[in-house]
Amino acid sequence: MGYDKPSRRFILKASAAAGGGLLLGLHLPSLARAGAETDAAGEFMPNAFVRIDTRGGITLISPHAEVGQGIYTSSAMLIGEELEVGLNQIQIEAAPPDLKKYLDPLLGDQATGGSVSTRADWVRLREAAAVARTMLIAAAAKKWNVDPATCRAERGVIHDATGRTLGYGDVAADAAQLPVPASVKLKDPSQFKLIGTDAKRVDTPSKVNGSAIYGIDIMRPNMRFGTVAITPVKGGKLIGMDEAAARRVLGVRDVIRTDAGDAVAVIGDHMWAAKKGLEALNPKWDPGENGDVTLETIVAAMDKASQNKGVVAKNKGDAATAVKGAATQVSALYQSPFLSHSPMEPLNCTLHVQPDRAEIWLGTQVPVRAQKAVAAFTGLPQDKVTVYNQLMGGAFGRRLDIDSVEVAAAIAKHVPYPVKLVWTREEDLRHDYYRPYYYDHVAAGLDADGKVVGRTHRVTGSSIYARWAPGAFKNGLDIDAIECAAETPYEIPAEYVDYVRDEPRAMNTSWWRGVGPTHNLFVVESFIDELAYAAKQDPVEFRRGMLKNNPRALAVLNLAAEKSGWGSPLPRGTGRGVELQFAFGSYLCTVLEVSVGPSGEINLHRAVVAIDCGMTVNPDTVEAQIQGGLILGLSTAMYNEITLTGGAIDQSNFHDYRAMRINEAPKIEVYQIRNSESPGGIGETGTAAAAPALGNALFAATGQRLRHPPFARRLVSGT
Amino acid sequence: MKWLGLVFGIVGLAGLAAAAFFFLPAGLTPVTASAAQPTGTALIARGEYLAKAADCEACHTNPGGHPFAGGRAFNLPFGTVYAPNITPDHDHGIGAWSDAEFVRALHHGVDREGDDLYPVFPYASYALLSDDDALAIRAYLATVKPVAADVPDNDLKFPFNQRYLMRAWKLLFVPGHPYQPDSSKDATWNRGAYLVEALGHCGECHTPRNVMQGLDNSKKFAGAEQVGWLAYNLTSDADHGLGGWSDAQVAQYLSTGHAEGHGPASGPMAEAIGYSLRFLTQDDIHAMVAYLRSIPPQPDGPPAVGRTTSPVAEKNPLGARLFVEACAGCHLPSGHGRQSVWAGLEGSHTTGDPKGTNLLQVLTQGTEIKTSQGLMFMHSFASAYTDEELAALANYTCAQFGQRECHITAEQVRKARAKAPAKTAQAG
Amino acid sequence: MKVLSINGQLHQVDVPDDMPLLWVLRDVLGMTGTKFGCGIAQCGACTVHLAGEPVRSCLLPVGAIDGRPVTTIEAISQTANGRKIQEAWLDKEVVQCGYCQSGQIMSATALLNQNPHPTDADIDAAMSGNICRCGTYVRIRAAIHAAASA
Numbered sequence A: 001m002g003y004d005k006p007s008r009r010f011i012l013k014a015s016a017a018a019g020g021g022l023l024l025g026l027h028l029p030s031l032a033r034a035g036a037e038t039d040a041a042g043e044f045m046p047n048a049f050v051r052i053d054t055r056g057g058i059t060l061i062s063p064h065a066e067v068g069q070g071i072y073t074s075s076a077m078l079i080g081e082e083l084e085v086g087l088n089q090i091q092i093e094a095a096p097p098d099l100k101k102y103l104d105p106l107l108g109d110q111a112t113g114g115s116v117s118t119r120a121d122w123v124r125l126r127e128a129a130a131v132a133r134t135m136l137i138a139a140a141a142k143k144w145n146v147d148p149a150t151c152r153a154e155r156g157v158i159h160d161a162t163g164r165t166l167g168y169g170d171v172a173a174d175a176a177q178l179p180v181p182a183s184v185k186l187k188d189p190s191q192f193k194l195i196g197t198d199a200k201r202v203d204t205p206s207k208v209n210g211s212a213i214y215g216i217d218i219m220r221p222n223m224r225f226g227t228v229a230i231t232p233v234k235g236g237k238l239i240g241m242d243e244a245a246a247r248r249v250l251g252v253r254d255v256i257r258t259d260a261g262d263a264v265a266v267i268g269d270h271m272w273a274a275k276k277g278l279e280a281l282n283p284k285w286d287p288g289e290n291g292d293v294t295l296e297t298i299v300a301a302m303d304k305a306s307q308n309k310g311v312v313a314k315n316k317g318d319a320a321t322a323v324k325g326a327a328t329q330v331s332a333l334y335q336s337p338f339l340s341h342s343p344m345e346p347l348n349c350t351l352h353v354q355p356d357r358a359e360i361w362l363g364t365q366v367p368v369r370a371q372k373a374v375a376a377f378t379g380l381p382q383d384k385v386t387v388y389n390q391l392m393g394g395a396f397g398r399r400l401d402i403d404s405v406e407v408a409a410a411i412a413k414h415v416p417y418p419v420k421l422v423w424t425r426e427e428d429l430r431h432d433y434y435r436p437y438y439y440d441h442v443a444a445g446l447d448a449d450g451k452v453v454g455r456t457h458r459v460t461g462s463s464i465y466a467r468w469a470p471g472a473f474k475n476g477l478d479i480d481a482i483e484c485a486a487e488t489p490y491e492i493p494a495e496y497v498d499y500v501r502d503e504p505r506a507m508n509t510s511w512w513r514g515v516g517p518t519h520n521l522f523v524v525e526s527f528i529d530e531l532a533y534a535a536k537q538d539p540v541e542f543r544r545g546m547l548k549n550n551p552r553a554l555a556v557l558n559l560a561a562e563k564s565g566w567g568s569p570l571p572r573g574t575g576r577g578v579e580l581q582f583a584f585g586s587y588l589c590t591v592l593e594v595s596v597g598p599s600g601e602i603n604l605h606r607a608v609v610a611i612d613c614g615m616t617v618n619p620d621t622v623e624a625q626i627q628g629g630l631i632l633g634l635s636t637a638m639y640n641e642i643t644l645t646g647g648a649i650d651q652s653n654f655h656d657y658r659a660m661r662i663n664e665a666p667k668i669e670v671y672q673i674r675n676s677e678s679p680g681g682i683g684e685t686g687t688a689a690a691a692p693a694l695g696n697a698l699f700a701a702t703g704q705r706l707r708h709p710p711f712a713r714r715l716v717s718g719t
Numbered sequence B: 001m002k003w004l005g006l007v008f009g010i011v012g013l014a015g016l017a018a019a020a021f022f023f024l025p026a027g028l029t030p031v032t033a034s035a036a037q038p039t040g041t042a043l044i045a046r047g048e049y050l051a052k053a054a055d056c057e058a059c060h061t062n063p064g065g066h067p068f069a070g071g072r073a074f075n076l077p078f079g080t081v082y083a084p085n086i087t088p089d090h091d092h093g094i095g096a097w098s099d100a101e102f103v104r105a106l107h108h109g110v111d112r113e114g115d116d117l118y119p120v121f122p123y124a125s126y127a128l129l130s131d132d133d134a135l136a137i138r139a140y141l142a143t144v145k146p147v148a149a150d151v152p153d154n155d156l157k158f159p160f161n162q163r164y165l166m167r168a169w170k171l172l173f174v175p176g177h178p179y180q181p182d183s184s185k186d187a188t189w190n191r192g193a194y195l196v197e198a199l200g201h202c203g204e205c206h207t208p209r210n211v212m213q214g215l216d217n218s219k220k221f222a223g224a225e226q227v228g229w230l231a232y233n234l235t236s237d238a239d240h241g242l243g244g245w246s247d248a249q250v251a252q253y254l255s256t257g258h259a260e261g262h263g264p265a266s267g268p269m270a271e272a273i274g275y276s277l278r279f280l281t282q283d284d285i286h287a288m289v290a291y292l293r294s295i296p297p298q299p300d301g302p303p304a305v306g307r308t309t310s311p312v313a314e315k316n317p318l319g320a321r322l323f324v325e326a327c328a329g330c331h332l333p334s335g336h337g338r339q340s341v342w343a344g345l346e347g348s349h350t351t352g353d354p355k356g357t358n359l360l361q362v363l364t365q366g367t368e369i370k371t372s373q374g375l376m377f378m379h380s381f382a383s384a385y386t387d388e389e390l391a392a393l394a395n396y397t398c399a400q401f402g403q404r405e406c407h408i409t410a411e412q413v414r415k416a417r418a419k420a421p422a423k424t425a426q427a428g
Numbered sequence C: 001m002k003v004l005s006i007n008g009q010l011h012q013v014d015v016p017d018d019m020p021l022l023w024v025l026r027d028v029l030g031m032t033g034t035k036f037g038c039g040i041a042q043c044g045a046c047t048v049h050l051a052g053e054p055v056r057s058c059l060l061p062v063g064a065i066d067g068r069p070v071t072t073i074e075a076i077s078q079t080a081n082g083r084k085i086q087e088a089w090l091d092k093e094v095v096q097c098g099y100c101q102s103g104q105i106m107s108a109t110a111l112l113n114q115n116p117h118p119t120d121a122d123i124d125a126a127m128s129g130n131i132c133r134c135g136t137y138v139r140i141r142a143a144i145h146a147a148a149s150a
């Protein structure tokens, strides 16, 4: 599959250059059409995002999927603001796959990820709602034949100067006949009623009483339940199984092997039958050519590759010479491990393949890709594949890939009934598309008074773009792999950053919460700390020195330092670490306070975060995302790494792939700087901040500089 | 000159005698069942029960493999021995064996070709089996699914690969006759003795071995270490053995794998219960209890649970923290066991052992037991937790549920880890 | 045929004894509020109440229930503490993806049942078996304290 579309990074650069102008200049396909869509029932659908029925029911068709980040709520707030209705008046529907209508202009795909959702929808959803409101008012004014200017809308009701009122439903059918205005004026932020408030999330009530339906909860008439075993080694093949034994298990109905022989499923009356059946099936695999791969062989190959010159990502001044000639030179090797996403909801997919059409129920961040995958594996035309996108029990990037849909389609096409395939946690964890292993060489030079005169940084690792969106992988440079390495908030006279692509054997790699910045911020912000130490300067002071012309970055740094009591004395064995970032269009600074116990156990005390993400739709959601993102990041930095033996993944479940528990979670304070800058992304910022903040805090607490997570494993105890 | 020849002569004769002892083919005495032996399906049912009581399947089945098809590896100090295929397959199993050959194997540790078998196959105990029982087991094994699969060749260092040496060992340690009832004891006791000594071969693990790897019966059932696991003291000693247990508790333990107030079985004992003991009739269980009760006390091995009552969380915050994170899901913070009696830790010998031998085995290798309610399992926690963490966790568990101050070190954890079988790539 | 008492109603189910309650609830009875997360009692997503005690339904064989009543997330609002907890969850806006929250709420409710005014340490002991990958822990703690003082 080729996705030759503008990638989100290119557009972000452009938009940054244009001060967000590009966002405003967004071409709205829906507005371009001559007449509004309307159906027999007289429903009013002026564009792809808003639908109003004749009873006044208002539906938002959300272009972005809900993975827990609260986008349904923020999108409803954007719509409600311009439509002059309350959140409780809006129904929300997941958008069907339709690139024409629901393409994310920043991702170049109908996708949810990269913390771009609010940035993508900030204008287009408000415009969509404003268009609807304008047309509804126009329709009412026409009925009353008064000047629309004398009418106003409030909570779904249109009032004229004389006090007459009409509900949206009353005029929906008429509005549908009116031409769609080419442009509309948006509210001035000073008049916002919803945007900027801590509105309650629209999806929470159903999630506290068990009624929310996730992909894994789908039930269909005559549906059966299956579970899969996929070749434990990438490229392996099924060479044996005891089908008779599997069929002897009570409740087992079918044993289905994919045509490619890379997976097999046992299907039965319930998951337990399928699970027991799969145990009895006891599939045997030929590992194929990857049977000899271990983490060590992968890292060795990466080390070798990292000796080569890479594709230049940034070249300012003569960094190499500057470093060589410097009074003090510092250099280091950083390594970032493979990571699994392991969202709480294991992979699953419900499919019903019929001769002339297919239906698929799942939670996906990429509905169009899911639709294409089913079409490809069933041979059905794409428009005969219906995708029903569901709530997701987390994703963290996992559901930006459709490998599980492909397996499901390859199996479901062999059975006439609807089948829900659920991955066990073990299958999910062992067949992830992992966060790449990165291997970073960094070096820098300091002059006599400790100023950074130059830095070099070589990133070596897999290119996700090359596989996921080849169109965005230009001239061998992966702009995700170097994000936050090439551009930093700091002013440094000479900088050289290059990228060496090295694809690991036996591993699939993909987006992981925080993407490029999660890896590069760990390297850059840890190394900046090393430089501060070499310069015998306080890490906050040292950073301030390089932020003269970066007021927004300086502001979050100062705020976090102040709120955290930076510099105030701490007991022995306790330390504070700072990290600063400009990523996803937001400025964020974290100060983390930790201590290390006698057995080398890490105790997380307190995190103070200062954030400037510009215009904020829902401050409470921003806080929640930072809290949660930070905890996922800290959990990962302390405990997680994926390793291989004989080409297969060693980890399998939460007993050997640890997740932080409530008793380890630190206090987290989030301070938001409010301003009218265009909105920045938020969903991944906290995760990206975690590793550098923790590494720097551990250094402060123990004097040990950790350059290779997970830290709990590598911290030498007794310090 | 004359008597020099005599010397040669004597030496020569001795040599011949030795040669004969070591190398003459083992004889084959015909066996016939007594009149009491049932026939037909009754015989097979009896054989199946006895095969369970003798725990044949556990050793002769490779994890994940076909029952009785062998292949399970036993890693001994002097090399690796693989359990043979005892399915009725003619070429790969024992289908071609005569009954006499089968009984000879159980009684004398000799295979069909007359080669001596290694005592990891507990013929030193099976020698006590009656001919009828041996033949009944044979009859049952003839009915299991034949599997045409070879097992790997044993891999033993010299001189242990010299099978004939076993003959000397047998002379010393293998009884020459089946179990002889003790007329001074009642039938229950004698039945129990037969179940424990012959079928159950309990001594093979629970009685320490001497320098020649024979059972040291001066310390009968005083407890011993086997493949890294401690087989506990079964004598009636109150502190170290079963003296502190009620008959009901011992019976419950044998037939279910856990006892109120004494915790669950783990490791090899869990296996013995899962494959064997839980299938025994209550009469047989009570007979075993009666016999075990008569074993003279021996004050060996780790004492049962201690009496520390001071709160331990303060002393060991890391252990306490890890326990509620990783363990309480099944065991509950209180150790009562959340929902499964097999997860109740209080009073278990394993938590009370200050050395934590089996505790570290369980933590680094996991354990599982087949029960009437399906498989109960605990995963290995070795890979995601550091040696320091596991040591803290073990010390907490020991203090909190074994009621004893323990000082298990990271170094001990590292050693226990090293013992764990190497991880192998496999489907999830 | 087995008879299970779930949320005050009797259900007849024809399933093997060793089948975990989780799959009976989800796949046989269609009660999908109780979630599957790990299947090895490590995550707590499948927590339900068995005779009032929080248990991991993924490892609870129906054969072991013998008549004891089961309460799931679908009916927890019918108990005073369950309702308190749910309201606190809404008020503190705890939920993100929500997938772990059925289990979190069942564990938290059981905690309040046993201990009306839990300390942070009590919360650690009772809640550390429930993983939240979205990292809602800070708010879970706040919500439990809020519910306790409600």
Ligand code: FES
Residues within 6 Å of the ligand: C035, C036, C037, C038, C039, C040, C041, C042, C043, C044, C045, C046, C047, C056, C057, C058, C059
């Ligand atoms: S699913 Fe039961 S504890 Fe995770």
Ligand code: FES
Residues within 6 Å of the ligand: A068, A344, A393, A394, C095, C096, C097, C098, C099, C100, C101, C131, C132, C133, C134, C135, C136
């Ligand atoms: S809210 Fe997503 S896992 Fe807890």
